[in-house]
Amino acid sequence: MKFTLDWLKAHLDTDATLEQILEALTRVGLEVEGVENPGEKLAAFRVAKVLSAAPHPQADKLQVLSVDTGDGAPLQVVCGAPNARAGLVGVLGLPGATVPANGMVLKVSAIRGVESNGMMCSTRELELGEDHDGIIELPQDAPIGTPFPDYAGLNDAVIDVSITPNRQDCMGVRGIARDLAAAGLGTLKPLSVDPVSTRGAGPEVRIEAPEGCPAYYGQTVSGVTNGASPDWMQRRLKAIGQRPISALVDITNYVMIDLGRPLHVYDRAKLTGALVVRKAAAGEQVLALNEKTYTLDETITVIADDAHVHDIGGIMGGEDSGVADTTTDVVIECAFFDPDHIARAGQKLGLTSDARSRFERGVDPAFLEDGIAIAARLVVDLCGGTASEVTRAGQSPLAAKTIAYDPAKAETLGGLAIDAARQKDILERLGFTVAGDWTVTVPSWRRDVDGAADLVEEVIRIEGIDKVPTVPLARLPGVARPTATAEQKLERRVRRNAAARGLSEAVTWSFISQAEAAPFGGGAWTLANPISEDMKVMRPSLLPGLLAAAERNLKRGATSVRLFEIGRRYLADAERPTLGVVLAGSRTPRGWQGGKAQPFGAFDAKAEALALLEAAGAPVANLQVMGEAGDVYHPGQSATLRLGPKTVLAAFGMIHPSVLKAFDLDGDVAAVELYLDALPGKRGTGFMRPAYTPPALQPVTRDFAFLVPADLPAGDLVRTVKGADKASIVDARLFDVFTGTGVPEGQKSLAVEVTLQPSEKSFTDEELKAIAAKVVAAAAKQGATLRG
DSSP states (O other): OEEEHHHHHTTEEOOOOHHHHHHHHHHTTOEEEEEEOTTGGGTTEEEEEEEEEEEETTEEEEEEEEEEOSSSSOEEEEEOOTTOOTTOEEEEEOTTOBOTTTOOBOOOEEETTEEEOSEEOOTTTTTSOSOOSSOOOBOTTSOTTOBHHHHHTOOOOEEEEEOOTTOGGGSSHHHHHHHHHHTTSOEEOOOOOOOOOBOSOOOOEEESOTTTOSEEEEEEEESOOOOOOOHHHHHHHHHTTOOOOOHHHHHHHHHHHHHSOOOEEEEGGGOOSOEEEEEOOTTOEEEBTTSOEEEOOTTSEEEEOSSSEEEETTTEEBGGGOOOTTOOEEEEEEEEOOHHHHHHHHHHHTOOOHHHHHHTTOOOTTOHHHHHHHHHHHHHHHHOOEEEEEEEEEOOOOOOEEEEOOTTHHHHTTSOOOOHHHHHHHHHHTTOEEOTTOEEEEOTTOTTOOSHHHHHHHHHHHHOGGGSOOOOOOOOTTOOOOOOOHHHHHHHHHHHHHHHTTOEEOOOOSEEOHHHHGGGTOOSOBOSSOSSGGGOEEOSOSHHHHHHHHHHHHHTTOSEEEEEEEEEEEOSSOEEEEEEEEEEEEEEOOBTTTBSOEEOOHHHHHHHHHHHHHHTTOOGGGOEEESOOOTTEEEEEEEEEEETTTEEEEEEEEEOHHHHHHTTOOSOEEEEEEEGGGOOSOOOOSSOOOOOOOOSSOOEEEEEEEEEETTSOHHHHHHHHHTSOTTTEEEEEEEEEEOSTTSOTTEEEEEEEEEEOOSSSOOOHHHHHHHHHHHHHHHHTTTOEEOO
């Protein structure tokens, strides 16, 4: 729903700024989708007068104009418009201006050897119409030098709001103004209804299908002249994207957008007999105003005469009875169409229109009398003519709806305590009638209000939903408290982190075949009556199911498979909660920068294991990498992560080729198993991290290079160095491995960075030497000597 600020102020008496209006619209539930000022793109164009026009010396169709811009010295402008002449007042684009129609930036340039300082513009070039036969001609009294947007009234912001389906009353500018007035941004102006003088009987109208159209009003205006609509009306319609057509058509569009009341105007000379509201006959056709032919059925309401159908009721008029420039007599239609019938007909025909969008929401059934009076007044004032009396057929559904309301519900249902007098004022500003006993009568234009909860919503949205305090709900008796155990919370946390690392969760069967269990040592539990031979053994590991899933994905074209699963291993003594990970295919895709695709390796599996253990709360810095992970893994390309020599937290590495063959897998596959039941101690289950307390003194780093036996694991040396002085050493890490010149055969050089953290005072040179001596002595226990 679009409208201009000036249009809104025709209904709302307010001093509010545009920013205040935009804020209030969103606050009361009318979300602002966009704001545009069409005058901004024309700011560099101004009213100018042609002082003289002379032929161009090098081109027959061009003229050299002397143009008064109001700044003193005239400007020379080359122009090819046929209507350019001395004395013409038009619109000049100055150098630096951007022409809206084509994006061209004007500048001082030579046209066929003659300097031109800008451009005299046509309507199309300024995107104000389709006329391009000549430049714009303004009245002689137009003020020279005035910015064209100021003169033409184009500095009027266009506001686009999103109207929810329940707010049919805001499908017109007046309804939006009513909401803003209720929100305290001004006063709603009285609606002017000035019925025209009538003469003679109205048109013959009758209703044969009241279920689709309960009420139909018609009024004839004879002797009209259908010219162009006035500038003020065209300006408002153009601003919101409506193309002005003629005065009669523009009036119907204007009233629809202004007041939310769709209308239709027939050329009376094109009608044969009475206008009849009836159901269409099966297969009956109509040529609509969009120049498309629609085939109707007996569920669709139409407006017809004695000859044929003229109108798809409430959706779109027909081409053959539409008004034209030669129209002299018209019939104005103002009707109430049933919303459900309109919605079903529109869906069946696949036909949308501005009228349908309003009728299917539900227009004000009490606005027929005033609606046709306003339309007739506009027709007579703008087109002349004599109006007949109004013919009224049927009856609108006008039964008043009342609701018993308790002001306390604003707090009990809406969460905001509002004074009863304030609530009464809000409701009355919105058009509700509030009796002394708080019986509220719903206005005819609020079809969506059905009960006390709806009244609470109205009061709260106008008062301000941002004022509703955030209050936690009290736990009612019988409502269960959180029951997740520490183990369940651990699994949730690890699952989230695995997914965040790009792994896809798999859920595989807990039952596998004996052939799949064999590489993993066989199953401890075999079913006596399995569903099938392929689901006979309870899995001793999560890897068989993940390997089978990886094999299926790779054979279906997947190039990289990263799967994880959290489940149970079924061992002889117990069920063990476990997390399994399988990495198959390419770790990196092939490309011109990286060359051929790179497979996953053992260190990829180690990285996943360490990251997931850290997410689970394990002391990763204290873990040891020890030994082989078992027969399932490749020798020399696998290991376990342990907390001490006996507590195995994870196994990782490359899967053994014989296992890959058993699962029909080609290429390298890395895997991880995390033993969740082996994680140490009581783990915190909350989400709050401890407060960050940085040390007061800056840490110190020292580097050590050791010669060690070639087969010594680097992790053993790092762990030994870190434990050399637990009071001062807070971290140790390997940063270089070297073999070659200067390193004896059978040895390697490991460089370790040690981080020291002073507590109460900075280290002295003597203290640093003492700590270094401890590091060297501790490393010596691993067979390491300080490299010279």
